[in-house]
Amino acid sequence: MSEIVVLQQEDKKGENYLRTVFNVVEQRLKKQEQINKYFFSDVVQNKQLSSSFIADVEKAKGLIIILSSMEEADLQAWVSHQKTVTGKIILPIIVNQEINFGIKTKYDLKLFVSCVGRFYFLDGIYVYDSNFLTPVKIEKEQERKINTELERFLAYMRAV
Numbered sequence: 675m676s677e678i679v680v681l682q683q684e685d686k687k688g689e690n691y692l693r694t695v696f697n698v699v700e701q702r703l704k705k706q707e708q709i710n711k712y713f714f715s716d717v718v719q720n721k722q723l724s725s726s727f728i729a730d731v732e733k734a735k736g737l738i739i740i741l742s743s744m745e746e747a748d749l750q751a752w753v754s755h756q757k758t759v760t761g762k763i764i765l766p767i768i769v770n771q772e773i774n775f776g777i778k779t780k781y782d783l784k785l786f787v788s789c790v791g792r793f794y795f796l797d798g799i800y801v802y803d804s805n806f807l808t809p810v811k812i813e814k815e816q817e818r819k820i821n822t823e824l825e826r827f828l829a830y831m832r833a834v
Contacts (some may be wrong), residue, residue, distance in 0.1 A: 678707050678734055678735070679709075679730050679731050679736070679737050679738070680696060680711045680799065681712050681714060681717070681739050681741075682712070682739075683698055683713070683714050684714070684715055691769050692740050692741070694812055695740050695767055695801055697741055698812060699740070699767070699820065702824050707828075710734070712726075712727050712730075713801065714741070731759065731762065734829060736762060736763040736765065738765045738766075739767070741779065741783070743770070749765065764796065765796045765824070768780050768801070769800075770802060770821065773800065773802070776800045780800075784821050796823070798823065799819055799823045
């Protein structure tokens, strides 16, 4: 059983889109993999959690990042822990309202993470608010796409 760290941005305005995506990820992986979940804000603000995050990422082969935008606080999480992701397989899952904003978020993330050196950055997946039937239920097709990307992610983890 390998370890996977999930770094998730917190939902804004009480929406549960990011949590819903995490639930899909957790449902698919929890039987085979050990999942350690952290929020960007906790990693930045809490020194004890920050140390725990570093230790977990160092042990893990893969890192799943669930976010809707790259904000300054999220960048601080990367700045303080950038060497930790070296050699890791990274799967970004972008949850957003607009394709252009989602692409910009992924580009910002990839550009920022690229400064840390060697890593494996998978294409990832975009999930749009319109793909949710309600803030707590995602469309079956979108869930299938997330599961397909997770299968690719696991295949890369096994190969490395």
